[in-house]
Amino acid sequence: MLKLSKNIFIxxxxxxxxxxxxxxxxxxxxxxxxxxxxxxTFFLTIKRIFSLRHLVFIFLxxxxxxxxxxxxxxxxxxxxxxxWKNPSATYLRLFSNKYNFYQAAKKNITTYCDADLxxxxxxxxxxxxxxxxxxxxxxxxxxxxxxxRFPSKDCKVFLFKENAxxxxxxxxxxxxxxxxxxFIVTQKEKIE
Amino acid sequence: xxxxxxxxxxAILLPLLTGFLIIRLIDHKKILPIYIHFSLGxxxxxxxxxxxxxxxxxxxxxxxxxxxxIIFSILISILTGLNILNxxxxxxxxxxxxxxxxxxxxxxxxIISILIFxxxxxxxxxxxxxxxxxxxxxxxxxAKVFYFERTIPHLNKLPHASYPLLLPLNLTWFNIFIGExxxxxxxxxxxxxxxxxxxxxxxxxxxxxxxxxxxIGIILLMSxxxxxxxxxxxxxxxxxxxxxxxxIFLLFLWKRHQxxxxxxxxxxxxxxxxxxxxxxxxxxIIYLTYFFYIQLTIFKPSIKSFFKNxxxxxxxxxxxxxxxxxxxxxxxxxxxxxKTSLQFSYQQLCATPKILHHYINDLxxxxxxxxxxxxxxxxxxxxIQLQKxxxxxxxxxxxxxxxxxxxxxxxxxxxxxxxxxxxYGIYSRLTLHFFPIACLFVIYTFxxxxxxxxxxxxxx
Numbered sequence: 001m002l003k004l005s006k007n008i009f010i011x012x013x014x015x016x017x018x019x020x021x022x023x024x025x026x027x028x029x030x031x032x033x034x035x036x037x038x039x040x041t042f043f044l045t046i047k048r049i050f051s052l053r054h055l056v057f058i059f060l061x062x063x064x065x066x067x068x069x070x071x072x073x074x075x076x077x078x079x080x081x082x083x084w085k086n087p088s089a090t091y092l093r094l095f096s097n098k099y100n101f102y103q104a105a106k107k108n109i110t111t112y113c114d115a116d117l118x119x120x121x122x123x124x125x126x127x128x129x130x131x132x133x134x135x136x137x138x139x140x141x142x143x144x145x146x147x148x149r150f151p152s153k154d155c156k157v158f159l160f161k162e163n164a165x166x167x168x169x170x171x172x173x174x175x176x177x178x179x180x181x182x183f184i185v186t187q188k189e190k191i192e
Numbered sequence: 193x194x195x196x197x198x199x200x201x202x203a204i205l206l207p208l209l210t211g212f213l214i215i216r217l218i219d220h221k222k223i224l225p226i227y228i229h230f231s232l233g234x235x236x237x238x239x240x241x242x243x244x245x246x247x248x249x250x251x252x253x254x255x256x257x258x259x260x261x262i263i264f265s266i267l268i269s270i271l272t273g274l275n276i277l278n279x280x281x282x283x284x285x286x287x288x289x290x291x292x293x294x295x296x297x298x299x300x301x302x303i304i305s306i307l308i309f310x311x312x313x314x315x316x317x318x319x320x321x322x323x324x325x326x327x328x329x330x331x332x333x334x335a336k337v338f339y340f341e342r343t344i345p346h347l348n349k350l351p352h353a354s355y356p357l358l359l360p361l362n363l364t365w366f367n368i369f370i371g372e373x374x375x376x377x378x379x380x381x382x383x384x385x386x387x388x389x390x391x392x393x394x395x396x397x398x399x400x401x402x403x404x405x406x407x408i409g410i411i412l413l414m415s416x417x418x419x420x421x422x423x424x425x426x427x428x429x430x431x432x433x434x435x436x437x438x439x440i441f442l443l444f445l446w447k448r449h450q451x452x453x454x455x456x457x458x459x460x461x462x463x464x465x466x467x468x469x470x471x472x473x474x475x476x477i478i479y480l481t482y483f484f485y486i487q488l489t490i491f492k493p494s495i496k497s498f499f500k501n502x503x504x505x506x507x508x509x510x511x512x513x514x515x516x517x518x519x520x521x522x523x524x525x526x527x528x529x530x531k532t533s534l535q536f537s538y539q540q541l542c543a544t545p546k547i548l549h550h551y552i553n554d555l556x557x558x559x560x561x562x563x564x565x566x567x568x569x570x571x572x573x574x575x576i577q578l579q580k581x582x583x584x585x586x587x588x589x590x591x592x593x594x595x596x597x598x599x600x601x602x603x604x605x606x607x608x609x610x611x612x613x614x615x616y617g618i619y620s621r622l623t624l625h626f627f628p629i630a631c632l633f634v635i636y637t638f639x640x641x642x643x644x645x646x647x648x649x650x651x652x
């Protein structure tokens with residue numbers, strides 16, 4: 001009788017704990033993981049292997065593990081499925097259509113060049129800074145805005161620059177312009 | 193496709209085999225099992241790759257696949273010869289590993305679960321290109337520069353010039369073997385590091401716990417979302433976690449067995465940690481504290497062996513630690529960014545509660561850590577009740593790492609303003625560096641407390 005009441009007490013504690021946690025964390029992953037953990041802990045309670053404190057401990061470990069597995073399946077498998085079907089779609093998913101602009105600009109370049117970046121963005125802020133790093137990485141090595149390799153900078157990259165066209169030097173020509181004009185690349189014309 | 197596969201296999205096998213032979217040579221009594229030789233060998237291998245790629249430009253040579261193959265072939269031949277000369281000693285399994293334990297259906301189930309876990313992480317890693325902030329800004333960008341220039345340009349010309357180069361150089365290595373710049377496949381280094389670390393972690397658990405608990409421990413280690421994210425994106429934090437925790441684990445083994453090769457290996461891993469991320473150099477203070485603690489309290493050695501051990505530890509780790517900082521000094525590279533700098537003042541000290549609040553918030557964030565740090569807190573309570581203070585070192589080390597990050601956070605100007613701009617908890621990321629040590633502590637404590645519980649039951 002004493003053992004039975006002890007087991008009921010353990011189960012009630014766990015049930016209350018899971019209800020509290022369920023309300024506290026409003027993530028759908030936790031509900032399933034809590035159920036799994038509760039089921040296994042119930043099994044262990046029947047077996048009467050562990051003490052109360054150990055059961056609570058095991059319950060938390062199991063919740064963590066099941067939630068981890070669930071999270072992994074939930075976040076990674078759709079990512080994998082879409083990536084393996086079409087790798088170029090992955091680039092578009094990650095960098096939006098900016099990726100196509102970078103590729104087109106790189107194709108149009110005649111020789112590799114270092115470029116000056118002209119922008120109205122505040123590159124101290126996180127979002128513009130991220131965009132700057134993306135552009136820098138994806139345009140390299142054809143157009144380099146973050147690493148100087150040549151004695152002179154023969155290209156210019158205009159990124160979200162007002163009146164960009166008026167700022168293009170006379171000896172440079174546009175080699176790529178995005179439809180909205182937010183991204184323009186110019187290169188020095190070769191003098192034969 | 194076949195060519196790429198063969199080239200990638202070569203890019204992985206060359207450092208793995210070299211590292212394996214180095215480990216076999218150092219562990220001359222063959223105390224460690226062969227799977228640990230491979231796991232540690234992988235770590236030494238990637239460290240060696242970065243060291244060789246770092247030194248090649250010093251001889252005015254440029255990076256090429258042929259040169260790499262020649263260098264590694266010479267190294268492998270020499271190491272094989274030395275291993276043959278040293279092959280008298282037979283493999284000795286330490287007595288504490290219960291190898292006679294048979295595989296039960298539960299073990300098979302747990303092993304399959306771990307394999308699925310790793311497979312998903314592996315495929316997920318190589319199915320997305322470099323895309324995260326740090327990767328694009330520094331790691332992969334530097335690797336791309338090294339790849340196309342076929343050398344390491346003057347450090348001051350590079351963005352984030354003060355950052356160590358282990359990961360960028362390894363990415364360059366992979367791309368040179370592939371033969372063209374690839375945004376996906378070089379990321380393979382991450383899941384391989386994970387696999388290598390899982391074996392090391394399993395071994396560390398098996399010193400104390402049963403196979404079942406050790407396998408559950410591995411799943412517990414892999415369950416936090418933070419680890420899952422950082423093992424798939426190409427950040428240095430995960431690699432630093434690998435080197436840092438392996439260094440600590442090897443020092444722990446050295447304390448248990450007083451077997452000098454463990455000390456040599458730990459200092460080599462400490463060197464790799466310092467070449468992975470700037471924090472790795474700061475961790476050296478903790479390694480030294482633990483090293484001297486072991487020397488003075490556990491061994492109580494003679495002055496001769498004290499100096500011998502100290503020289504050994506310094507000789508293997510210091511060249512890498514000081515070498516890179518000296519190289520930066522020659523290139524006039526200054527540490528840190530202009531936005532934040534280290535400055536200890538009363539005003540900074542007053543921000544401690546706020547920083548602590550941010551830190552705890554990051555740790556109890558369910559999406560980052562599940563319940564891990566709550567479990568850790570409960571383990572701490574269990575551990576206080578326990579008679580046998582196993583895991584004492586681990587808990588002290590966890591707190592030392594925590595203190596180190598807290599003091600750096602307190603001393604960093606504009607720290608809170610910086611943290612608040614970030615989407616992802618910065619402290620979660622930093623805690624990852626020593627998370628496996630805390631995980632090992634949880635497993636040890638749970639095991640000890642269960643044993644005690646069973647003993648009490650039998651007495652009653």
